[in-house]
Amino acid sequence: MTLSLSNIRKSYTTAEGSIEILKGVDLVVGLGESVALTGESGSGKSTLLHLAGGLDHPDRGSVVMDGQELSDFSERERARYRRTRVGLVFQQFNLIPSLNVAANMSFHAKLADRHDPAWQRTLTERLGLEPYLARYPEQLSGGQQQRVAIGRTLAARPPLILADEPTGNLDEATGDAVLDLMLSLAKNAGSALLLVTHSSRLADRLDRKVVLRGGRIVE
Template identity: 70%
Template sequence: MLLTLSNVSKSYRTAEGPIAVLRGIDLSVDAAQSVALTGESGSGKSTLLHLAGGLDRADTGSIIVNGEDITALDEAGRAGYRRKTVGLVFQQFNLIPSLSVADNIAFHAKLADRYDADWARELTDTLGLSTLLNRYPEQLSGGQQQRVAIARTLAARPALVLADEPTGNLDETTSEVVLDLMISLSRSAGSALLLVTHSSRMASKLDRQVVLRGGKIVA
């Protein structure tokens, strides 16, 4: 297993007291497997993704990625984990405005010391970005920016790709195309993909579907 969550729980403090968001989550994802994480708003999907991405700490349990328990890492260790092991894709494209498309795509891979020009070329060709490499984010459509964000994530060949509603800001037709490319390219990179979506149609494209309800996995 590339990713294993065991008895993972997370609560947040509020003025009214702690609110449990995740309650004893057990989940495993194989290398190069794609898993859709579905459920109603507030069921804990994004929180689970943030914990697996090292963006937040679990209250209890362990999260093993590539044999390493990331819950035992300090802040510097989690930053290194995010740089070397995991790739994140969100609804917000988070591209660097001052960098060209080519430089945005190369940015994380070079930080991880894993930039491969041939792989970057394959990504840009497959994602239809080859003619846009000298443009800047503000010169791109939403769908083009999301393709750049996906290329940037996959350029470093992360062991684990975490995607939170990555096509949520796109129209239906563009969403289908972008998601299909993301799944295909994740497999080509050998990356496991854990993707949050509200769409049952989108979820059906992935290898497995996991349903969260009230902070627990129910299916």
């Protein structure tokens, strides 16, 4: 399984006119590999994750996952790709308010037909969520909601994990534990992990670090 982004260009229209965010990005993330994507704010890191996750379309270039070009997908196929092949951890938690922690944790895994109660119990324990399983999102702190969102993603064992500052709302010890989980899953399940972070300390723990600057990969 390989994620390949080739000559990715993406612009957005603003009141001042069109602004090109990505200016020809090339990036490959391979089987079981973890890659840290770093760079200054506004450099296009989150935009790149959205394109890789099938949440948006590039203006030019190709996004290929396991030999399949995302631009060839119908909207139905794109939705299935997001449901079964990609795990998204973004800064917005997007938990379902009407479901408790346990149900939120299992939601995506059930949609992907990969629900494994034993694996969910392991995630619950390692994320420190056991005391909160019957609570609803509004009853949780921001850090607790972030842990639930991460657990929900990992519960489905996705082939591709896209994470945007996943430890930003967590203390250092919990953040390290979360990263341990992500790296363990990537290695053991052959998942690819592309993680946006501003932390050099966390980036150094991944297999490889790339820097996005001025809309291009510079190293």
